[in-house]
Amino acid sequence: MSDNIFEGLDEYLPVDDTIFKDKKPLDHRFLPENLPHRKNQITAIARYWVEALKGTTPSNITIYGKTGTGKTAAAKFAKEQLIDASKDKPVFIRVEYVRCTDFNTEYQVLTHLCQRLGRDVPSRGWTKGEIVNAFRDILRRNAFGRNLILIVILDEVDILLEKDGDGLLYTLTRTDNIAILSISNYLNFKQFIKPRVASSLMDKEIVFPPYDAEQLADILEERSELAFFEDTLEDSVIPLCSAMAAKEEGDARYALDLLESAGDIAIDNGFDKVLGKFVREAKDVIEYNKVKDVVITLPTQQQRVLAAILKLTQEGEEITSGKLFESYKEISKGDAVTYRRIFDFVNELEMLGIISTNTVSKGRAKGRTNIISLQIDTDLLEENLYNLL
DNA sequence: CCTCCACTGGAACCAAGGGCAG
DNA sequence: CTGCCCTTGGTTCCAGTGGAGG
CATH class of the missing domain: 1.10.10.10 (Winged helix-like DNA-binding domain superfamily/Winged helix DNA-binding domain)
Incomplete structure (x- = not known):
């Protein structure tokens, strides 16, 4: 008998959604084709990075902004665009994105970068000096044939700086052909950088202001077209989500969470339309889950x-x-x-x-x-x- | 302005995971 | 295989600091 145990179990699959077309666009990690209200910031990044296309190492950049103001998205967007633009140019550009919450010491970041650049190094055991040398070696040797320009995006640098100090920035600024884009939630993160590093960092700053309610509404509008079937949102839903998120310091992530949970609540209650009152319920659900998550972990x-x-x-x-x-x-x-x-x-x-x-x-x-x-x-x-x- | 004591920063220690030379 | 050195994440130990009631 060749019956497969997975046959005939369709009834156990979730029922087809009548509200969500695709949930991915509601995830804050989703990278849309354009980022509303962030043109200025993105072109600011591009103006510095364009030098890379000419074969020179761009300036270091620091991005500031509270959570959910599109910092990470903008950086990743610029990354994609730069890689794309460099395709028909005689330059070799690598852009590496590092989230400092995942790699939160100098050692770990350098190890990660080495691995990404094709050099297998142990995640423990070597001295810091050995890792630094291995890393510099890759860049010095032009391992990729042409002149390599490496742009390192350090998301949430403040975490790393607080924990491990400015050693990483020191090493990176003292290695040729590297440009740093650091992303920070706090304006005061530079207190962790010693003068000797700050002077060689010489970075340009770009500020990401919080979104206002209208801008949030634009973002939600765009995402909801991808995420929801037509006419499944009551008119008040998006304005409500944006207004509530605008109060939470213009956090777009929160606005998206609200929208998604409101949809979930609608489904749970057997509705095929998301009503305004579900948004208010969603707020409580999110708060609850957030705290619960923190406490149990x-x-x-x-x-x-x-x-x-x-x-x-x-x-x-x-x-x-x-x-x-x-x-x-x-x-x-x-x-x-x-x-x-x-x-x-x-x-x-x-x-x-x-x-x-x-x-x-x-x-x-x-x-x-x-x-x-x-x-x-x-x-x-x-x-x-x-x-x- | 002194003083007391909870607070704080830093050094030092420990165990676990790992590389490397001999 | 063995001893020695490395990082990391957790901790303990100890020597200051700060601020308002006395």
């Missing part, structure tokens, strides 16, 4: 800290670091980490927006302390931390 020790905060909050106590540590020790039952470490955890939790802290000094007798308060719903926390309490 937290390392155990940090979950315990959070559980301790939750417990104290429920007991109605004002939470100081000292009390928190006591409560934390109780929850960890012996497997506890030092007081010092808790401070780092608290800071990280604050960074994630889960808690807020307020340092007050109570003078001679009490010294300084942090007053910690929870910023999210206690029920939601309880649901996800029940195993620790």
